[in-house]
Amino acid sequence: MTRDASKKMLKIYFELNGEPMYVEIKPGEMLLDLLRRLGMKSVKEGCRTGECGACTVLLDGKPVRSCLTFAAKIKGHRVTTLEGLGSPANPHPLQEAFLETGAVQCGFCTPGMILVAYDLLSRNPDPTPEEVREAITGNLCRCTGYVKIVEAVLLAAKRRREGVWR
Amino acid sequence: MGIKRFHYARDVEEALSLLAAYEGRGALLAGGVDLARGLAPEVEGLIDVTTAGLAGISADGGGLRVGATTTLEAIRRSQEAQGYLGGFLAKVMGHVATLPLRNMATLGGAVVSAHPWADIPTALVALGAEAVWQNEELTEKASVEELYRRPFRAIFRRALLTEVRFPAWDGAFAFEKVARNAGDIALINCACGLGLDGEGKIAWARVAIGATPHRAKRLTAVEDFLTDEAPSEELWAEAAHKMKTEVEVGDDMRASAEWRRSAAAAIVRRALDRAAKGVTGDA
Numbered sequence: 001m002t003r004d005a006s007k008k009m010l011k012i013y014f015e016l017n018g019e020p021m022y023v024e025i026k027p028g029e030m031l032l033d034l035l036r037r038l039g040m041k042s043v044k045e046g047c048r049t050g051e052c053g054a055c056t057v058l059l060d061g062k063p064v065r066s067c068l069t070f071a072a073k074i075k076g077h078r079v080t081t082l083e084g085l086g087s088p089a090n091p092h093p094l095q096e097a098f099l100e101t102g103a104v105q106c107g108f109c110t111p112g113m114i115l116v117a118y119d120l121l122s123r124n125p126d127p128t129p130e131e132v133r134e135a136i137t138g139n140l141c142r143c144t145g146y147v148k149i150v151e152a153v154l155l156a157a158k159r160r161r162e163g164v165w166r
Numbered sequence: 167m168g169i170k171r172f173h174y175a176r177d178v179e180e181a182l183s184l185l186a187a188y189e190g191r192g193a194l195l196a197g198g199v200d201l202a203r204g205l206a207p208e209v210e211g212l213i214d215v216t217t218a219g220l221a222g223i224s225a226d227g228g229g230l231r232v233g234a235t236t237t238l239e240a241i242r243r244s245q246e247a248q249g250y251l252g253g254f255l256a257k258v259m260g261h262v263a264t265l266p267l268r269n270m271a272t273l274g275g276a277v278v279s280a281h282p283w284a285d286i287p288t289a290l291v292a293l294g295a296e297a298v299w300q301n302e303e304l305t306e307k308a309s310v311e312e313l314y315r316r317p318f319r320a321i322f323r324r325a326l327l328t329e330v331r332f333p334a335w336d337g338a339f340a341f342e343k344v345a346r347n348a349g350d351i352a353l354i355n356c357a358c359g360l361g362l363d364g365e366g367k368i369a370w371a372r373v374a375i376g377a378t379p380h381r382a383k384r385l386t387a388v389e390d391f392l393t394d395e396a397p398s399e400e401l402w403a404e405a406a407h408k409m410k411t412e413v414e415v416g417d418d419m420r421a422s423a424e425w426r427r428s429a430a431a432a433i434v435r436r437a438l439d440r441a442a443k444g445v446t447g448d449a
Contacts, residue, residue: 007170027212028169030202049203051349056266062239063266068202070195072172073214116265137348138264 012075016040017084031057031066031074035081042082042111046140053139056112057081063116082111085118093164094118094156103152105143112139117153121160129154171211175218181326182302184213194326196235197270200279220274220328223247228334230255234274234327238262238286241273250332251293252444254339258289258357261341264349274327277310280318280381283351283420287314288376289341291384292357295332301325314381337361337370338444342433352377353421354429358437360397362445368392373438375409375430379418387412388434397442406435 009024016038025034032055035043046054048067055067058080086092094114097103104110113136120127120135127135132153133146141149159165175181185192192211195201201212220233223246230250232241241247242259250256262268262276262285276286277297290310298307301324308316310330339359343352359372371392376382391408395401415426 010172026169027172028205050199050267053264053266059269062269064269065199065266068199068267068270070172070198070202070212070214072174072212073195073198073216075174119265134348135265138266 010072010075012072014074014076015078017080025071027072029071031069031071031079034071035066035079040081040083044108044111046108051138051140052109053112053116053136054109056115056139058115058119061119061122063119080115082114085114092118092166093159094121094152097152097156097159098149101148101152101155103144103148109139109141109143113141113149117156120153121157125157125161127153127157168207168210169205169212173211173213175213175215177218178215178220178300178326178328181213181215181218182300182324184211185324185326186302188213190323194322196272196275197237199267199271200275215326216272218326221272225249226331230332232273232330232332234277234329235272236274237269238271238273238276239265239268242268251335251339254341255289255293255332258285258341261285261343273330277313277330278318278322278327280314281351282379282381283377285341285343285352285355285376288355288374288382289339289357290330291376291382292339292359292372292374293332293335294372295330297327298329298331299325299327307331311384335359335361338441339372340437340440340444342437342440344429344433354378354426354433355382356430356433356437358434358441360392360438360441360445362397367394367396371438373405373409373434375413375434378413378415378426378430379420380414380416383414385409385412392438397446399439402435402438402442405438406431409434 011024013022044054046052050065050068056063057066060078086095132150173184188211191208193209195212195214216235220235222233223244224231225246238259242256247256295310296307297310297313337360341357343355345352355377356375361369363369371389373385373388374382388408410427410431413430415423417423
């Protein structure tokens with residue numbers, strides 16, 4: 001094997017919010033930095049140690065910390081950020097539920113919260129409040145005290161069961 | 167970070183050959199949870215081993231085999247793990263960190279990182295789990311307990327952990343942990359197992375304690391104390407008292423040695439009771 005002193009850029013293919021992407025990355029780049037570089041500003045930098053959950057994204061449908069995921073690892077995989085769920089013009093039912101219940105204050109934790117809630121509801125369409133609390137254990141909110149967030153997820157779950165979902 | 171190259175290892179041999187070629191400046195990457203937080207400055211090459219075909223869980227008689235790159239959440243949800251010892255190992259995984267981290271972290275990573283405060287080494291030591299690893303010359307195996315007595319950090323600078331094997335046990339295990347919140351690391355943890363003989367006496371006992379704040383160890387004096395005795399609330403209380411005198415504890419920023427001594431006794435008592443109820447089907 002030969003190695004030169006320069007960093008070798010990698011070209012990787014992956015799927016971002018349903019769209020095929022072909023990007024050049026640095027070999028040590030983190031997924032958080034790549035996604036923000038690609039304009040996915042819902043992905044927040046909080047602690048960079050995997051503790052706070054603000055950078056959570058879905059990798060092949062499962063929540064992971066983008067701050068601890070090397071971007072090279074997503075080669076050939078599917079990444080979903082909040083931008084892939086909804087937009088201000090066309091919000092996702094979870095986003096609507098968060099707004100209606102007052103579950104958003106500063107909003108920094110909201111994208112991660114919504115993505116773990118999305119994962120929970122895809123596995124468990126009728127969660128108990130305890131199961132919602134367990135699902136958001138790894139996502140820290142410093143504003144709301146979590147009560148409204150749990151309400152929002154339960155409201156979205158109810159609507160999902162009534163067929164309001166995508 | 168000074169990462170210059172990223173490699174996707176196609177198999178164990180390629181991973182080991184790349185690791186050797188970097189002469190100490192390469193690192194094996196699995197879930198990345200530890201590596202991304204504490205990458206050594208001299209590391210220039212990352213070798214992804216999650217592409218090497220090591221993930222998977224299979225029942226092995228009454229035991230279990232888990233490939234090193236299997237994620238903690240995959241173990242937690244697997245039918246095979248839920249069928250092993252009444253789901254003991256699967257339940258332990260649920261105590262570790264939070265879901266997004268469990269979707270990343272691997273069993274092999276937990277064994278190799280061997281954080282003194284971690285929950286998985288405590289369970290693996292109690293279970294007598296066996297680690298299998300490979301270097302460029304040979305494949306080796308040892309119990310996780312024995313591995314931690316060896317210079318394992320030096321071993322894994324040139325070797326790849328490939329599998330963890332869990333033996334069959336005729337009995338039940340229980341895990342207990344005290345932490346400040348659900349996603350936090352342990353202030354103290356323990357795993358206890360018990361099996362009964364035909365007369366209802368304890369045929370074997372396994373007691374491991376971790377986050378003392380030292381790495382998980384078995385308390386063989388407590389195990390010996392329990393063996394051949396009849397299970398009872400009083401016996402658990404006496405075992406807890408023995409635990410207090412035998413356990414090596416220390417201070418750190420999270421808890422004092424004296425608090426740990428009391429907490430160790432309390433959680434061992436609780437775990438023994440739960441394990442005994444598991445054996446008799448009262449759990």
